[in-house]
Amino acid sequence: MIKRKYGAYLVDMLLVLVGNAIMAWGIDAFIVGHHIITGGVSGIGLIVQNFAPIPVSVTVLVINVAALIVGLFFLGKQFIIGTLVSTFAYPFFIAIFDKLPQYTHLTNDPMLCTIFAGVSMGIGLGIVFRLGYSTGGMDIPPIIINKKTGIELGTLINIIDIATLIGQMPFSSPSGILYGLINVILTTQIIDRMMLLGKSNVQLIIISKKYEEIAHMISEKLDRGFTFLNITTGYLRDNTKAIMVVVSKRQYISLNEAVTQIDPYAFTIVSDVHSVRGRGFTLPDEYL
Template sequence: MLIGNIILAFGIDAFALPSKLIVSGSSGVGIIIKQFLPVIDISTTVFIINMLALVVGYFYLGKEFIAGTLVSSFAFPFFLAFFENIPSLAHLTNDRLLSAIFAGICTGIGLGIVFRVGYSTGGLDIPPVIFNKKFGFSVGTMINVFDLVILIGQIPFSNFEGILYGIICVLVSTYLIDRAMMLGESNVQVIIISDRYEEIARMIYRDVDRGVTFLNVTTGYLRNETKAILVILSRRQYTSFNEDVQKIDPYAFVIASDVHSVKGRGFTLPDINLPRNY
């Protein structure tokens, strides 16, 4: 969680702010307030917003939710202030396109890591959850509404190029949030349709050390009743596994697709020691 906050704060201080890009969240509010009150640092504004959001969230969402965001609410403005006091970071690049891309990369990866471990960065992540609980509005929709209002609020203080580069930053960060949340959890789901399904299943138990699920299927043309094998593998296992299936049945019909967040035996729970002579 701390690593995610560090990456997020670094991206804003090193790339977004020096290039005057529009950004969302409490940092965006800080940019707007700084235009009217230059003496107030953005990190100070972010801290105040986080504290107010925590107080409101405590009454509407309860202790458990607030406990999960408490550390981020202090950590993010702290790291934001820390990087603000390193002047050299503001001169890493003078290319606004590079700044937009890397600001989006840092923001997306930082937020994705924080969300991945089950926390939020506090601040303006909390009001959408309250709106969802009290009025039934979608959390995702309310986050987009808040972000849109904040981005529009920065337009008077940014030139047209800054707005366009800011849009690039938001698009990159939005894409990478999902990627970072699923980092390391990508596996391959394989469905094998073959008359020799029992032999293939034994090979999986014996050589791949994975469990299987049998699916009852009916072939479309001949209407034959048979079974298909469903198995989840790591990417590293798939190539050799496919070769082994072809050795058993060269005519096997094999379907492979990416899956994420697999839970259960062999992945998030201990393996079952199956007899090797099954």
């Protein structure tokens, strides 16, 4: 168990590095030098660059370290440990890619830059957030304010991002501003998709007079757990039971066919569900 714990933690840290590398590449390849505005600590770095010849990577590092120190006092060591890698990895990768123009200056098309910046930043952030860690920097102040005031975290993050975007507008063209807004929206959408990637399953509620046979089939054929729901039918007012079961999308076809064979008149409600936890989905084998 201890080896498994440390092994999983090592994998997490490697994935955090990958996420930060992808995010940094998106900034260097498609944002910096193309006059497209962006949110977060990278956006602040772009603002500073308009006043002083300071590389974005340096500004990001300074803000990340300052936020890390503040977070240590308000959020505790456990949160900071998960953020520590991103605090230094992100500005490091920005500095590295900035020295490799052959890998960053891939296109001068502003729309392509906007799309690929949004996709790469969304994927990078999504990997880090999916693991339950923070990228540091401007993620930390909203978390502290949320803890002290109770204001919704999403609202605070949006306020800071909007303020950062507004701060870049005087130094950007109207088209750069519009492309930047598209980039921020696309990044948010990609993060949402990354958070749910691979976690989608199917929930079925099956109403049938042959619920005992169907339940036996689910247990024996699919090796899935299920729950009986006490229901009252609307037309006949019969008190009976429905079956609620969650299966993978791959198992859905065989389950649907098996239910139809047992009761062709079964009434089945199917819906997508996400982040299913527990036996058969997230618990390791020793808990089964």
